[in-house]
Amino acid sequence: MNYKSFKKRSYEILEKGASDDRWSRRIDLFIISLIFLNILAIILESVNSLKRDYQLIFDYIEIFSIYIFTIEYILRIWSITEKEEYSQPIQGRLKYLFSFSSIIDLIAIVPAYIPLLIGVDSRVVRGIRLLRLFRILKLSRYNRAFSHIRNVVKSKKEELVISLFAVLTLLVISSSLMYFVENKAQPESFSSIPATMWWGVATLTTVGYGDVYPITGLGKFMAGIMAILGVGLFALPAGILANGFGNTLENKDSCQTCKHCGKDIN
Template identity: 50%
Template sequence: MRKQLKTIIYEILETSDSSNFYSLADDAIITGLIVINVAAFIASTSPTLSQQHISILENIEIVSSLVFTIEYVLRLWVCTVDCRYSHPLWGRLRYALTPLSLIDLISILPFYFLLLFSNLNFVVNLIRVLRLLRLLKMSRYSESVRTMGAVLSAKKEELIATAFAVFILLIFASSIMYFVEHEAHPKAFGSIPDAMWWGVVTLTTVGYGDIYPITPLGRFLGAILAFLGIGIFALPAGIIAAGFSEEVQRRKQQKMAATLEQSANYQSVKRLAEIEVGFEQKQRAIALHIESSSDLMKMCVQTAKQKLGSDFQNEQILRDLAIHLYKEAVSKFDL
């Protein structure tokens, strides 16, 4: 009974089955609590809202944290249903160290840390910021978040190569601009780190305007770097867009393959059922034919004996005559 209960809870918590009402309800409740909790956290930073609705905001935090805690404890309890975490101690420890479980743990720790360190302002502010990490729990329930995570994982090598190229370009551009502008504009380009801020703003095409070159050569280099920034920072967007398209296409193919497999299985089962039904019907038809043929042969033998038995005592002749009568009856009446 206990194992069956664990299996049921495991299917509700760990699988997003559209045919399971309780699984859908769990996904909807947890997702709604995440959104409400983050909205309450944002509202708590407003002096007006936090003063007018302080009790509501506190109750939202308490209720959501307790629900998240219960969910986390239940996940640790039922994870042994999965063969990968079947050991009662080490299996649960391995499950607790998985990325999604760590996200679940981080999402509930701020509530309990605030109870322990409520007098330390720096710790309180840091822990309150950690509440935003509850948005990462959406990865369990949001197909879009999981898709984006899969895209970043699949394209991590290309993104790392692009980031490295941007970093190299930033170092070179900032260093050259420092040596070009340092004497003419020492306040803005006092060091390479100062020039790197200008390089970041220029490469990202933001252009705050707080630091800019004033020499002709510096402006020329700045213009070239701005054009390079447009192309280089478009690379990650193109890589992610291509990866997203590939991931969506792959998932469509998987769904199509699953649908075709289900259709093929259905057709196979249907065909087997038709074959079994046809075979049973054929068996009945053969049995009926044999029974009819036996009756006909019996009637032919009896007729031959009655008509010719007194003249022909040889059983072989009677049998041959009976077979002859049987064949004539079959051919004449299409039996």
């Protein structure tokens, strides 16, 4: 096998495997299993008794995973020029480096190298190690659900921004009004507008923790109106996303997949 064919074969194996490509499917299954193993290890490692008794096993899993993910990342950058979109040796690779998939791959390995390259406090190291949870996003390569979510958010970004602006506007207005109404009656709970925003978030999202609440008649009346408005406004993003998913699934049903390249065709 020469250099060019080896490079092409590396790209085919690392990309989501076709149903008739045995090695590619095996690598996909191996990477997926390793990602799930990492997430399980991170969760179990947070239990002090398990961390104390099985720290060596957790360390071995982390070291092995870093080796595999680093090799995978390097091979992807090297072989990505086999894809037409990134065919230029330098420009193509630079373009790929800033793609969503490449950034996720980089985030999956960077936390392991930061403490080695930079001397940081142990508390910072623990925070950095939590970034390993982002490795679950690597599953987006192998599951179309992730790509559907990304496509829906991208296609509905304008509507989502508008609904978010409406929610933030209502939060500011409601918190400001409630501050002026309740501040004299409860100077500790409603000490400022930023402090009152905690009540606003809890009320508008209908969570209602009950730690901060109005006690005046006018305050209760306003809180009831804001709670009703919150139900309607916070339902907007859900409706937008539901509509986007519906359109995406309809488009998916109207498309077929090319058996050679794996792309959707009308």
